[in-house]
Amino acid sequence: MHQQAQRAVAGFQRARRRFRRLDHLARAVVRYDHTDGGRLAAAVTYYSFFAAFSMALLGFAILGSVLDDAAALRPVQGYLSRNLPSLDAQALREARGTAGLVAFVVLPVAGLFWVDALRSSIRAMWRLPQYPGNFFLRQLIDLAVLAGLGLLLTASLAAAAGTRILLNRLLFGAADAAGPPGRWLLGTAGYVLGIGVNVLLAVAALTAVPRLRMRLRRVLGPALFVAAGLELLKTLGRSYVQRAEANPAYQVVAGAVAVLISLSVLNQLVLFAAALTATSTRGSFTDLAEPAATPARQPTPTAGPTNNQRVIRRRGRPVRRMVGTTGKAHPPGRRR
Template sequence: MRWRRVRTRHRWLDHLVRAGVRFHQVDARRLAAAVSFSAFFAVFALGLLGFAVLGYVVDEPVADQAVQRFLDEHLPRMDTDGLRAARGTAGLIALVSLPVIGLLWVGALRSAIRAVWRVEEYPGRFLIRWLIDLLALAGLGLLLAISLSLAFGAEALLEWLLDTTGTNQRPASGWLLAAARFGLGLAVNLLLSIAVLTALPRLRMTIRRVLPAALLVTGGLELLTSLGRLVVERAQANPAFQLVAGAAGLLVFLVILNQLILYSAALTATATTGPVKDLATGQHLAN
């Protein structure tokens, strides 16, 4: 009885509990594991595409120096000559595999989020659903590209302003740039989180309903990324850990992240703020 009174008094706590119950009822841990399986291979395909793009970017002398500094810091065993040599093969493999694996990942995450909402997981005909998933994958990629471009552009503008005003040598300028990078990164993650929780499962809802859940995903992703950096740094100092830290660490990261996404989906599903429409069926969902 006391617990019920506490939940009644604190509505935010009651909402968290109801979301946890929904998470358990739909067996979201199993769903997250299935999504992580597809995401695991999608990350490798995306990484190949990234290395292929870098392999062409390094033809510019300025970019070559910047990429080499990045490789020296994060991948000391690789250099820009290796990127140039592998860019053709890596790009071909990525372009062939990424759409297929990406579609599997999008389909798995879409069906998992819709399962949390207790609506039809595979709505419509297969071909139409496949095409919509392909558009969703392209849309997420475009949103990521635009968001990162704006973030990098804003950071470059800030650096230019600091150089122009002659304040780039002051200690405060370093803190300002770090804060700007952190804030821009959070903004990019927030936009992607909102898209994953709404556009991917084809659900239309108010920003007031989805924003708390999207903020949870954003904060959780930032925390997981920070912990991942610490693990990678520790693994680099121990050769025995290097053998398994990469793949195993990535898999653990994806499982936790997808569980967080599905719990956030449960938060939106059990919220009572604003209407929700299932764009796949045209039906309005009850709160």
Template sequence: MTATARTSRRAGGLARGWARARHRYGWLDHLVRAGVHYDRVDGGRLSAGMTYYAFYAVFALALLGFVILGHVFDTPAALREVERYLSDTFPRLDVSALLDARDTAGVIVTVGLPLTGLFWIDSMRSSVRAVWGLEQYPGNFFLRWLIDLGVLLTLGLLLSISLTLSFGAQAALAWLAGETVGAEAQSAQWTLSVVAFVLGIGVNFLLSTALLTLTPRLHLSPRRVAGPALMITIGLELLKTIGQVYFNLGAANPAYHVVAGAVGMLLFLKLLNVLILFAASHAATGHHGTVVDLTTRRPVGEPRTEVVTAPAIPTVKEDPPAETGAPETGPAETEAPETGPPESRRPARRRYDFRSRQERGGAGSRRP
């Protein structure tokens, strides 16, 4: 056997094994179909557009959070909670610089945030709807932007409430640990770390669900959206861990510090947007439940149909074939079933009389 034949045989065996694995494991087949769909809709280009607008929106959103918490609540604990969340979520974000600029940038961010945020929501909505094969810019221009602004405010409110609940739960557990085993005990520290991690997962899962449903204006069943949202949540944790390790390894290079913040943030947002669009592709290739486009109130994938009334075509009932050796007889004297529209029906008696006249005229056989 030649080398080419052996290579072809091995390739054929691998292909058959891969096909059997996809047939046996449904989740693997779903991942493959999601990847093919992501490539078909040009997800790489869509994620690049999302990254461009998200780069500006992240700084505006973070600065606005410091402005609100610093001037409205004016609590150091709340500022530390937001600073910790932003540092964990965006490893290369200079949180201290944003904190120092909150006193002078309040007016600027109040004007700039709606613009950068609207551009970001617009790019995300159009990209996710493109993955679903829907119209990317539905409805009127001004109404569409008004809804996008409402989505942006809802996401900000959702993030604020989630962080507040997370901070309150951790504070309550810290107080409980201090009253029981002591705040410095190893068991208390371990418990607080686990609780903080679980609460962070919950916040990210809630935001991921909102990005897959609220932003593109889709209604998905919980079973269909839970898997993709969990995929984004786990992927975000992996990105934060790998990104932190990568940037720590390059922190010793002086030239790295010149572009570390901007390039690191762009790379992180690019991978995050790829993850979001892949999760949207995973949801789009699923089969659980019915997905409804909230802009048209129609199920996704259902073709647009128009009811057209056409005249019915009357059916003709053929006489059964005569048995062999039986004498040929005329038409049966039973009434034929009424078919066709009401205006085309004729009484069975009139049809019988017509054929009787033909027989009396000497036809002797059926009319040709």
């Protein structure tokens, strides 16, 4: 049994030397394990749950404002009935004021804690100082990163929705004429748009949050890994919520449990992607949080040997000799 284990380990080491991608994956797994990625993901999940709750309240407030328009009420009600049957559009419309107030108060605080936890965890994967710089400056930068991520998320979702609507209008006739192939084409386009938005957000999370700058080829693969995992997670999460809501015993906690599980898996994906990025050999990276190196000072006249001294290294040890006006060296302790 012991010999078989040794042969298996030797075979795996040979495979690592032969396939660079396998070696990279093995190094990322070791880095994730040594840095205790599961515990870090749990810490990020704790703070991201409150941030997600605040963002949901803000979304409900915005959605409640949109529902004042009778033309928008009908499609929103149809979407909620298909995906979130427990939510009522009229209830959202009535609760928009309170939800918006709570969101605007809680979201910045919860968001700052979430960015702080995510930044420190990703930098831990890179084996960099987790809390660089001044405390107050760090909070301001984290707040700017949070606002930037929010704007990026809004712009990305708006662009994806606009592109999907445009494709739907362009291919509507083809979908009616071709039947299932046209609908399959529309579904594929929506999936590709979702992957694109997820990749953009993953790149921002892996670079802007920890304040690292690197080549795109170094971060693109891990970002694709996060994007694909997020799409799969959304599909499984939607199925879980629909099944849980059908059981009266699970309706009370189904939503919260689904959010916690989804956030935990998502944060583990992000941190493992950070381990993949940190152990990659594709190009160098720059730590933007590290202060710029100060220029070296010129040595003072008294810092080194004077004009009448010369340091000669012999066998690794410096030997100081006095040099007279004639330029000849004299051993120390002896007079000329």
